[in-house]
Amino acid sequence: MSPSRRNPARDQVAIVGLGRSAYGRDRLGCTPGSLVLDAAIAAARDAGVGAADIDGICGSTVAAGYVQAALGIARVSWFSNPPSVIGNQIVAAVAAVNSGMCETALVYHNAYRMPFASRSAGRDPMRRRAMLGLAETRSAWGTGHAESGANSMFGANAYAAWAGRYLHDYGYERDTLGLIAINSRTNAASNDNAVYREPLTMQDYLAGRMVRDPLSVYDMDIPVDAADAFIITTTERARYLAQTPVLVHAATLGHTDYGIEEQLVDLDHAGQVVVAERLWAKSELTLADVDVFYPYEGFSNIALSWFENVGYCGRGEGGAFVRQHWVEDEQRILIHGRIPVNTHGGSLSEGGTQGAGHLYEACLQLRGTAGIRQVPGASVALVTPGGYYFNSQGFVLRRGA
């Protein structure tokens, strides 16, 4: 079956409000709920909507019902809490708005440093208590893994193993992964929301503390306390709101039946392949129209695979492509000398929010309000959150009128 080109939502739904908490590694006073409220209030104010205008709520781990009560959103006709990452929330909300299940949706995602993810978080007794009632591992999702730990090919361990396989199969060294990390850090220097902004040299990168070979501290996203929120409504309604709308031109999730880390037979069966096939089938814009590119790089090797899957190059050529489009004077990637990548610093330097930060930045660029890092004339963004197995997603976004 060839991928469906049907896309009745094309350009009919818009992101009209952006809000976020500060991104931090030292914010001991916050909770997941308080972070989401920071972001949600900011997004609604940015859009110029109030509680009475919001009739749909869609978030990740913080319950929609919690946010509704906390913000006194009197009546909603639609709500949902799909699992992370951000594309799951956005796609659900776009579908809900386009189908009339609701008119204006509040969408959010937060990251929260749990005691196991960060030493300082581990010392915080309130964070240890925050584990109460949470399942120990992803096994609770029912995706198959019944165990985690040092002997399980699970989560970060598995991304490291796939990174090793990639370097081995295509003859790259670690400095290829380093280009992704350095690109993010260079761009983060012009983002005052980023948690790490000091320059990173290749020498620094190669000397980085090895955590899961071949991934070092510089190859893995930075745990932060943070939340991002988006207000989503019809493009029609957007005309009467405050901001330049960002139109959702095409959106898709992508999953194969190899949705467990070690059971993925090879990278040709990753969810990213499905994303690219479906996204371009649904889009009237092409890769040549893209002005800014946001490949998720929570593990540096994931971004190399996104370059390959969206069509910039073939399987195994991501490393060579990035090197070919590396601008030494700027210490970052400019595809064809023009298209910057992860202009905000990504999960590796702005902070790890599982793609929400990538989406937020893409919207800022398309609005033309990204400040000193604004890409002149940016009108089409390609945003690809997620990794290989169970959370690959893609968006073609365009600047609205």
Add this chain to the structure above:
Amino acid sequence: MTNDELLDAFPGVRLDQDNAAYYRGLLDGELLINRCDDCATWHFPARSACPRCWSRSVTPTAVAGTGTIVLLTMLHQGSRKEGADYTVGHPLVAVELDEQPGLRLGGTVLGVDPRTVQLGERVRIVIRRLEGRGPRVDFERMP
């Protein structure tokens, strides 16, 4: 063995009716993988249907326990709960079992200098008992 006894033998493992036979097998020193009674396809982790033909008749079946390392990472930090030693690095691998392409298990490699473990190596399973968590499957080099 009752379900209560089985659950007590694997504290911290998300054991359920679909994967209980796998864990019962480990207690008996056997690696049991679900195999379809109708089309002979193997699948892991254990579920109640065959992913190839949708048969609901699947049987936990012993495997030869030999395979090839297809994924490898060396961990330099992490949980110490399972006796992992990070001084030179703790090897973590995925092994493709000989029974079927893509049929894979994760685990560590025992009894070797961790720095010498390589992709493509032939290994066989070892079922070892760990303090406080019940037996699990890991690997050793083929002699």
